[in-house]
Amino acid sequence: MDPQARRRWLQGLALGASSAALAGPAAAAPRPGRKRLRLAHPAPETGFDPAQVNSDYYSITLIAQMLEPPLGYDYLALPARLVPRTAEALPEVSADHRVFTLRIRPGIFYSDDPAFGGRSRELVAADYVYAIKRFFDPQHKSGDLYQFEALKLPGLAALRERAIRDRTPFDYDTEVEGLRALDRYTLRFTLGAPDPRFPYLLATPFCAPIAREVVARYGAAQMGAHPVGTGPFRLKRWVRGARIEFERSPSFRGEVYQGQPADQPLQQALAADLAGQRLPRVDEVVVEVVEEDQPRWLGFLNGRYALLQVPFGLVNHVAPNGTLAPYLARRGVRLQRQSMPDMGMSYFTMTHPVVGGYTPEKVALRRAVSLGFDQTAYIEHVLGGQAIPGQSLIAPFTSGYDPAYKSGMSDHDPARAKALLDAYGYVDRDGDGWREQPDGTPLVLEKASQSTQRDRLANEVWKRSMDRIGVRITLRTSTWSELLKLTRSGTLMMWGFAWSAASPDGGFFLDTAYGPNAGESNDSRFALPAYDRLVERQKRLPDGPEREALMREAKNLLAAYMPYKVHGHRVLTDVLQPGTRGYWRHPFMRDTWRFVDVPADDEPAA
Incomplete structure (x- = not known):
């Protein structure tokens, strides 16, 4: 977008906000006295079944408000x-980091649901066993199975293999050594290999319980529409891909904030505000899916949303030089900025005949594309300058991240890119200005994309970058959910998005290139035995210099083979309305809505 057009767009935002504020909400019968937290998500959800959402950040965030794992942050x-x-309490751990035992607190109940036949249903240890076994059930085709396969839980892989081999339903009733309910409230995990960081997984929605009666009533195919959990909120209404409404669960046991806040001004102020407060603090939560940046921002300016992640393209307008713009400060809007443990990337599908493969010319092509891509322009124009340039998959706040580590991942050098292409036979044979492959066939990159404003800006950077090195690039546009399906099936040549860590374990990012995870978290389908052995070795070690050295070797291999082009680690900017309290963007937690408070809302619920 040229500067003049951008100025007109920003002026339009301000004018639109003023008009919307004058017009006010559509007339409807008010419901005074309700505290309703209104939020906007920039991408649609895929559903509410942990075993079937395939690491979709937005779906996982929604699930986390309803379904509770054994641990949290x-x-x-x-x-x-x-x-x-x-x-x-935290789990009891064996000396070899293979056996983890924990006791579920008695007296926790699920939200009321017809599946329970009008009776209260208590949470028990067997619910966690059943929920995790569902990831191994072949009918779910879970893209997150890799998180449990890596644990090598004895007996579970055999149950899955039997169901596949015999084409029979998965056997949920056979007890296995790797995952057992010792009694009504005691849960034991026995890992096939040491994993000192396993408890982090117990704090994710992937380890949230599922009541077997719920699956029996609604069926596996409909589980994504019928979440029933023990958390502070329950699903009230769902308009797929548009609007999700939650309400305070009458069955929730309630809790009062207790914690040890960091010795920092924001955390200390939030702790003072939360002291003695019973959670959750709001009666309802309404999430609207608004994929385009402009209407999301206008919604915030009009007071519709209690808080909002500022679209990257607007950060310099909202917070020039990191300071909140005066017109927002006068309204009492507050600003929060937070580095995130995530990595934005573009991947090359390693099984694709054009960009995939491990031969020298294929490696050279991917490295040349990486060198030709203008990383600085991408961060500036697509991410509003709000990112740390990426040197590896591993993100800040996680083990294995080294701010001093430097690879060629972030280098932009069109001259070197052209020389690399020339050396390996990617030259313009017919004089049309575009390079061909070494065998003389056309060299055409196909990059998948959504149709949002941010994607269009990213596509402009890609097009300009590839034009400079004589490589033709085309676009394949579709929706987020469809592209995610195509990624899992390995049918795209190139696409990209961000992975966010759910724990301080940087091994999570290394897993996204681990060969056995192809079709799950390994979007590139990278498969290199030397890399896989490094991933397996570091997983068994406690945090420390020995593990860090192995993780560095793994990062070096990824920079050499370039299955992923890591763009950067984002810095997110949030704005909060004057009456919004109790919020900050925790690096790893997803279940944070219960801490947020807003004024009573007289706006209609529709």
């Missing part, structure tokens, strides 16, 4: 600190 502690959630 202290909301205001930094560094991040695990705390019990439905468990009575």
